[in-house]
Amino acid sequence: MKNFFQRLKNHSKLAFFSFWFLVIFYIVSFLADILAPYHFDYQFRDKPYHPPTKIHFFDTQGNFHIRPFVYNTVVDDPVFRSYREDTSKIYPIKFFVDGPERKILFFFKTKKYLFGVDKPAGIFLFGTDTYGRDIFSRLLYGGRISLSISIAGVIISFTLGMITGGIAGYFGGIIDQILMRLVEILMVFPSFYLMLSLRAMFPLNLSSIQVYLLIVLILSLIGWAGLARIIRGMVLSIKEEDYVLAAKSLGLSHWRILIFHILPNTFSYTITALTISVPGYIIGEAALSLLGLGIQEPYPSWGNILSSTIGNLRVLGDAPWLLLAGFFIFVVLINFNLLGDALRNVLDPKNW
Amino acid sequence: MEEIIRCEKVKKTFTVRDFLGINKRVVLAIDNVSMTINKGVNTGIVGESGSGKTTLAKILLLLVRPDDGSVYYKGTNITKFSETELRFFRKNVRIIFQNPFKSLNPRANVERIIKEAMPEDERKTKKIADVLDAVGLPQNYKDRYPHQMSGGERQRVAIARAIAGNPECIIADEPTGNLDATTEVYILNLLDRLKKIFGLTYVFISHNLKIVEKMCEKIIVIYRGNIVEQGLISQVLKSPLHPYTCLLYNPVSIKTIETVDKTSQGCPFAYRCSFAKKICFEVKPQLKEKEKEHLVACFLYE
Structure with a gap:
């Protein structure tokens, strides 16, 4: 493992950075319960479309405060929703504040959050949405869903693809015919409509956890076909190699040959394809949520945070912070692509 | 003499199709070959490129199943055995491939390559160190990957893999x-x-008669999938009978017609043979014993 990091670092500083960036991203979103100042459905009824809160060190008299603080804001113009800071009282930012109990990842209970301010003031690092919910908190909670859906989906679809493609390519004949025709049936449908129709097969009023599992299932069911096809092609050529014949001459079982001798030699392709397809799952989830078929309100995902801006052109001008979810998707996507490219080289023994 | 592998009248054809699969060309790789490998008698199989040496080796190992004929292992017909049933055979008969750059899995290190080659019940007791010692590789090579070694070192790993199962x-x-x-x-x-050390019997496939002379006691000469001459090294190399053997042994001394891509009804070598008679093009010569254990398939000696 230590070797792996060293090699990744030596191979590409950028990819090394991407790797840790993603690790931190995942950790942060999984610790959303501690890090988010507000719960994802907590509403500030009087502060919709609130711009990001200004954090101050100097008060109106010019005195320096070692502890940063915010002012409470009041609506200045109810039509254009502009806010004015009420400078009569300062609300210092408190760390490890108490609040209503939350469960970290459904297991550990916590009452302490990393930071917060006293009410009625609010700290909105990235502003608020239509209902006065803190975007920063929602992005953290949403990241938990979006990022875990993509990883789970990728793992399921790659396992399916490797197994199907491997079996079809290795055993050939009638097995190959059956499996590949199956894959082709799946591939002839445009994936987005297949996704929609698969979703349409299930009722709309599912609980959020059911929807979550359903989306993972739908996304991975769509993703594996193309991969299986490519893996089959690679297996077809690899199984003619001398080392596979050598393994056969040792009397190893078919499964052992397939799993230890053939499939590992497809990794140069699959690892790249795997990391590059992660963003596809994030986008797939976003697309479903955007159409209201994915994660339902009030549960946040990067997709449905973004979807709340669609059809509301005013938002783009007046509350551009709502588009931050798109920026997060973009950043994760770039980092996965950078990492994928480097991983292929790093995990190939030829470069050790 | 105890026999290890015997094949009887094995035949193998490969079908070559063109792009659209309309024109088929059937290549006869192995044509009615019968041979026996006895314990302790190292056998050399010689022939030029494309003569079917490697295919014959793969048939002997049942890595390629013959179209016709049978392969016996210690008297048991194993031609139709499944891979599971062949496991005892695979343990006892191993192969070393020609190209060490292709025959080792690029994603496995030496330790895994050798460990895999040991029968499951011996994996715990038998040490990789002993095997590495036997082929003269340093102990620290067990963590190396194929691309980190030279051709000779790789071939030694391939040999280590072959002997790891204690084959005969x-x-x-x-x-x-x-x-x-x-x-x-x-x-x-x-x-x-x-x-x-291990009491092995080799089947040595080569186009180099010098190597076969050094390593083997018995020699089999094949041409286009047919055995044209076979016998003890001393007999065959001292007095080669078949014109093809003479050609292999001393390529410059005999004037022959250059390679002709034609096969006759009769002797496969007829078009290249400077001694060819009319009968050679019409009837196929059979392997006949000239001296004791020295067989030749040629009309010159009938």
């Missing part, structure tokens, strides 16, 4: 074909030493 017979398919002259000598000496 090893089929070496041009084991030095891709190596330089000094490494070649080293590998041949190594094989010779291992033969004495």
Whole structure:
């Protein structure tokens, strides 16, 4: 493992950075319960479309405060929703504040959050949405869903693809015919409509956890076909190699040959394809949520945070912070692509 | 003499199709070959490229199933056995491939390559160190990957893999074909030493008669999938009978017609043979005993 990091670092500083960036991203979103100042459905009824809160060190008299603080804001113009800071009282930012109990990842209970301010003031690092919910908190909670859906989906679809493609390519004949025709049936449908129709097969009023599992299932069911096809092609050529014949001459079982001798030699392709397809799952989830078929309100995902801006052109001008979810998707996507490219080289023994 | 592998009238054809699959060309790779490998008698199979040596080796190992004929292992017909049933055979008969750059899995290190080659019940007791010692590789090589080794070292790993299961017979398919002259000598000496230590029997496939002369007691000459001459080394190389053997042994001394891509109804060598008679093009010569254990398929000796 230590070797792996060293090699990744030596191979590409950028990819090394991407790797840790993603690790931190995942950790942060999984610790959303501690890090988010507000719960994802907590509403500030009087502060919709609130711009990001200004954090101050100097008060109106010019005195320096070692502890940063915010002012409470009041609506200045109810039509254009502009806010004015009420400078009569300062609300210092408190760390490890108490609040209503939350469960970290459904297991550990916590009452302490990393930071917060006293009410009625609010700290909105990235502003608020239509209902006065803190975007920063929602992005953290949403990241938990979006990022875990993509990883789970990728793992399921790659396992399916490797197994199907491997079996079809290795055993050939009638097995190959059956499996590949199956894959082709799946591939002839445009994936987005297949996704929609698969979703349409299930009722709309599912609980959020059911929807979550359903989306993972739908996304991975769509993703594996193309991969299986490519893996089959690679297996077809690899199984003619001398080392596979050598393994056969040792009397190893078919499964052992397939799993230890053939499939590992497809990794140069699959690892790249795997990391590059992660963003596809994030986008797939976003697309479903955007159409209201994915994660339902009030549960946040990067997709449905973004979807709340669609059809509301005013938002783009007046509350551009709502588009931050798109920026997060973009950043994760770039980092996965950078990492994928480097991983292929790093995990190939030829470069050790 | 105890026999290890015997094949009887094995035949193998490959079908070559063109792009659209309309024109078929059937290539006869092995044509009615019968041969026996006896314990302790190292057999050399010689022939030029494309004569079917490697295919014959793969048939002997049942890595390629023959179209016709049977392969016997110690008297048991194993031609139709499944891979599971063949496991005992695979343990006892191993192969060393020609190209060590292709025959080792690039994603496995030496330790795994050797460990995999040991029968499951011996994996715990038998040490990789002993196997590495036997082929003369340093102990720290067990963590190396194939691309980190030279051709000779890779071939030694391939040999280590072959001997790891304690086989009684090893089929070496041009084991030095891709190596330089000094490494070649080293590998041949190594094989010779291992033969004495483990009591191995080799089947040596080569186009180089000098190597076969050094390593083997018996020789089989094949041309286009047919055995044209077979016998003890001393007999065959002292007095080669078949014109093809003479050509192989001393390529410059005999004037022959250059390679003709035609096969006759009769002797497959007829178009290249400077002694060819009319009958050679019409009837196929059968292997006949000329001296004791020295067989030749040629009308010149009838």
